[in-house]
Amino acid sequence: MKIVSRKTNAMRILDAENIQYAVLNYNSNDGRIDGIAVADKVNRPAAQVYKTLVTIGQNKIYVFVIPVTEELDLKKAAKCANEKKLEMLAVKDLQKWTGYIRGGCSPLGMKKSFPTYLHVSANELDKIIISGGKIGVQIEMQPNDLIKVINGQLVELVK
Template identity: 35%
Template structure:
């Protein structure tokens, strides 16, 4: 039971667990590996990225099949410029390992945005807090739990 699962259970949020065997030799990104192994549509599986302006850290949740548009996210958070956070810093701040960073149950709650495409889904999938574990839940439940808004944050091109 990861911190993400504990939080959902504590808040009485309906969710589903989706486990798969993570392949350490996979050439896919962690998110695309989840898409493949769980046989889910790529637009329903979301990755959790940490970004920073050098001083503050923020969370962006977007489909695994897209790239984050740093300019759009910077505008949302009122920053001049943002960059992806260093992996070690992301792990320290969230309490999760890269490839298993969940937006839920992080050590420190950070300001978060969810890509607008999630709003059209009945269910979205996010990391459950370890590699090989995804959680399926309603986008609106995720938004409420995180105090997150749905904003256009992706680059128009797919990965």
């Protein structure tokens, strides 16, 4: 059975920019929404699937997009953001700041535009997969198109 989803904010932004992408739907009824499980469900290598992490510094929000198999190095991230220290945004605050919930947070279409950084490994891939803006929906697209739309920077971010 094919799962059909309505357009998300992330998709509408890509459409408005005439950027090509593919929607990959997956069944989340089993509660497994971690990145490795999602990669398996959309039948793509885990190295191609990226997660969106939201941090807070000195009263400012920053977004980091890294492979699901990796861990964000908060010291490297803080250096990129010109902050002394960054902390992960509490899950309870995620929707308030971004409009998204855990497991469905996309770097596209947040409530506001935040400084966004993409791990350099994306540059080695033809396509990366990011959240489509809700649980059960992923977007596959070219990394350079994502960088352009989010006004992102490619940086070294993982441990």
